[in-house]
Amino acid sequence: MSGIDRREFLKWSATAGSLLALGSGPETVTRVFGKTATSKKMIILGFDGMDPHLVEIWMNAGKLPAFKKLRDQGTFTPLQTGNPPQSPVAWSNFITGMNPGGHGVFDFLHRDPKTYGFLFSAAGTTGAARTLGLGGYEFPLSGGKVVNLRHGRAFWQILEDYDIPATIFKIPSNYPPVPTKQRTLSGMNTPDLYGTYGTCNYYTSAPTKIHEDLGGARIHEVYVIGNQVDAVLQGPINTFRKERTDTTIDFKVYIDPVNPVAKIVIQDQEFILKQGEWSDWKRLKFSLIPTQSVSTVCNFYLQQIRPDFKLYISPLNIDPANPVLPISTPSNYSKQLEKIFGPFNTKGLPADFKALDNNIFDDHEYLHQDNLILEERKAMFEYELNRFESGLLFYYVSSTDQRQHILWRHMDPSNPIYDPALAAEFKDAILDVYIEADRMLDMALQKADKDTIVIALSDHGFAPFRRTFNVNTWLYENGYHSLINPRRRGQDLLFMNTDWSKTKAYAYGLNGLYINEQGREGEGIVAAGIEKDNLVREIARKLEAFVDPKTGDRAIRRAFLPKDIYSGPYVDQAPDIIVGFNLGYRISWESPSGKLSQEVVGDNNAMWSGDHCVDPSVVPGILFMNCRINRQTPAFHDVTPSILKLFGIEPPADMTGVAFI
Numbered sequence: 001m002s003g004i005d006r007r008e009f010l011k012w013s014a015t016a017g018s019l020l021a022l023g024s025g026p027e028t029v030t031r032v033f034g035k036t037a038t039s040k041k042m043i044i045l046g047f048d049g050m051d052p053h054l055v056e057i058w059m060n061a062g063k064l065p066a067f068k069k070l071r072d073q074g075t076f077t078p079l080q081t082g083n084p085p086q087s088p089v090a091w092s093n094f095i096t097g098m099n100p101g102g103h104g105v106f107d108f109l110h111r112d113p114k115t116y117g118f119l120f121s122a123a124g125t126t127g128a129a130r131t132l133g134l135g136g137y138e139f140p141l142s143g144g145k146v147v148n149l150r151h152g153r154a155f156w157q158i159l160e161d162y163d164i165p166a167t168i169f170k171i172p173s174n175y176p177p178v179p180t181k182q183r184t185l186s187g188m189n190t191p192d193l194y195g196t197y198g199t200c201n202y203y204t205s206a207p208t209k210i211h212e213d214l215g216g217a218r219i220h221e222v223y224v225i226g227n228q229v230d231a232v233l234q235g236p237i238n239t240f241r242k243e244r245t246d247t248t249i250d251f252k253v254y255i256d257p258v259n260p261v262a263k264i265v266i267q268d269q270e271f272i273l274k275q276g277e278w279s280d281w282k283r284l285k286f287s288l289i290p291t292q293s294v295s296t297v298c299n300f301y302l303q304q305i306r307p308d309f310k311l312y313i314s315p316l317n318i319d320p321a322n323p324v325l326p327i328s329t330p331s332n333y334s335k336q337l338e339k340i341f342g343p344f345n346t347k348g349l350p351a352d353f354k355a356l357d358n359n360i361f362d363d364h365e366y367l368h369q370d371n372l373i374l375e376e377r378k379a380m381f382e383y384e385l386n387r388f389e390s391g392l393l394f395y396y397v398s399s400t401d402q403r404q405h406i407l408w409r410h411m412d413p414s415n416p417i418y419d420p421a422l423a424a425e426f427k428d429a430i431l432d433v434y435i436e437a438d439r440m441l442d443m444a445l446q447k448a449d450k451d452t453i454v455i456a457l458s459d460h461g462f463a464p465f466r467r468t469f470n471v472n473t474w475l476y477e478n479g480y481h482s483l484i485n486p487r488r489r490g491q492d493l494l495f496m497n498t499d500w501s502k503t504k505a506y507a508y509g510l511n512g513l514y515i516n517e518q519g520r521e522g523e524g525i526v527a528a529g530i531e532k533d534n535l536v537r538e539i540a541r542k543l544e545a546f547v548d549p550k551t552g553d554r555a556i557r558r559a560f561l562p563k564d565i566y567s568g569p570y571v572d573q574a575p576d577i578i579v580g581f582n583l584g585y586r587i588s589w590e591s592p593s594g595k596l597s598q599e600v601v602g603d604n605n606a607m608w609s610g611d612h613c614v615d616p617s618v619v620p621g622i623l624f625m626n627c628r629i630n631r632q633t634p635a636f637h638d639v640t641p642s643i644l645k646l647f648g649i650e651p652p653a654d655m656t657g658v659a660f661i
Contacts (some may be wrong), residue, residue: 116506148176203311210560582636
């Protein structure tokens with residue numbers, strides 16, 4: 001998960017949304033299976049970010065009885081995470097049974113070596129091949145589509161080959177869902193309608209700014225005139241128009257002159273909220289052309305009426321009942337769920353951590369939203385669990401990860417913004433989500449019979465995030481990166497101030513560092529071969545030797561070279577160095593967006609106070625099973641061939657994971 005402001009360079013999803021609004025692709029896929037190959041059944045709970053150290057402490061304290069029961073029935077062990085231990089990387093390892101050299105996902109972000117531009121690592125779009133201009137509009141004549149950039153077959157596709165049914169609920173790194181007859185719903189990496197990981201709209205009469213390096217919010221200054229607020233909600237870019245303007249919806253807020261209550265009128269809907277109250281999901285439609293519109297679902301939170309007016313509108317989620325982008329297989333699966341549960345979160349990272357980091361939310365408000373999401377997920381889990389009869393059910397929970405990112409500071413007195421009073425109030429917030437995970441696991445154990453394998457796992461653990469390290473600034477101060485105007489240092493995003501003719505290296509994403517190589521990069525200056533190899537080893541050695549002048553600690557635990565840790569056909573697309581940060585350190589907020597801060601290291605003063613984008617040995621995940629395994633230190637990508645083995649299937653030859661069953 002990244003703090004990058006993606007609004008400037010991840011517009012592709014909104015574009016694809018307008019194209020796909022014309023309805024390309026089949027509406028219904030019939031789910032047909034023959035006789036299953038085995039009587040085995042499997043329930044897998046994926047608790048993102050669940051940490052083995054915390055689990056063991058709370059399990060031994062009697063707070064996690066279901067986890068203890070599962071441990072006593074079979075196995076509990078730390079699980080080696082991916083390298084780097086980022087969610088899209090690690091979950092891609094699990095999905096394919098490969099390391100990044102095999103599936104090609106190395107970070108949240110990749111780069112275009114020719115342009116030095118940002119690329120989303122997991123998904124991309126192809127635009128309409130031909131368009132027709134008419135008046136102020138452009139109409140696509142041949143459809144565009146969204147494509148999943150991860151290589152390798154997903155394990156549920158292999159299960160399908162053997163007529164073993166599977167339901168895969170919101171697994172990360174599966175947007176758009178890969179082709180299959182299995183029931184799948186996309187999770188992390190699923191964008192909002194702006195094409196971002198989540199951008200809220202905030203309407204206020206008080207002057208408010210957001211942190212440009214964090215992004216995630218659009219601030220609208222409004223005026224209360226005669227107890228009324230007139231406002232505009234911006235939607236996705238209208239790619240049917242040649243000017244590519246934003247779609248918009250006008251709405252009004254009528255404020256009670258005495259009581260802390262307001263009525264919101266938007267499109268054909270009117271609803272009343274008290275101050276501090278959340279609405280249920282509201283379905284809205286942004287008009288593209290007279291015959292086409294884009295549907296979204298969002299909710300409203302009337303934060304304050306007086307003295308300043310403050311209204312929060314959640315990120316614009318893809319409507320599960322009428323998805324403008326592909327989010328499920330079959331395509332009607334999300335629609336079936338919506339008929340049962342009504343509108344629900346579809347955005348990949350559902351809890352709005354950017355609202356907290358930008359001081360729009362406080363901890364109470366963030367936790368309230370996260371609890372609403374968790375209750376929604378638990379209800380859907382109970383539904384899928386109750387109808388599970390054969391094959392495999394995988395169910396993913398995001399709250400274990402997102403809550404630790406945001407609230408770790410309350411468990412860490414060494415955090416720069418640790419507040420003892422807040423810590424006393426929220427000290428159990430992370431424990432609470434582990435207890436909720438335990439309750440979900442207990443439901444799975446009650447459902448399991450003698451033929452059911454139950455697995456609980458996580459992709460990585462967690463570590464404190466106290467100090468930031470700007471890799472690009474370090475490269476500059478060590479003579480490997482050059483600026484056009486050094487006096488503008490710290491002012492420009494997206495490497496706009498970089499002098500590529502004199503730059504030998506640059507950092508991209510959360511853990512990647514690249515050499516500005518001749519023939520590969522658009523303006524490369526470092527010769528491939530010996531010159532590059534020597535430079536890589538030199539930079540890696542110096543990074544590992546760097547000592548934080550404030551703490552006396554090494555900021556980089558290890559700088560990895562791809563040839564030492566990856567295998568497969570896509571190793572040459574990996575970063576030239578993978579930076580493994582030490583405990584307490586992580587990439588700075590500015591560095592991934594190509595901005596060079598004034599200092600190499602600094603305090604992390606953001607609410608985002610726990611992290612895992614560090615050396616993988618610092619943050620192993622967890623593995624619980626109700627059967628024994630034959631290895632002490634399994635890796636996340638070893639789980640995949642083990643699943644296949646348990647179903648009596650020989651793992652494919654290209655899987656680098658090794659079964660432990």
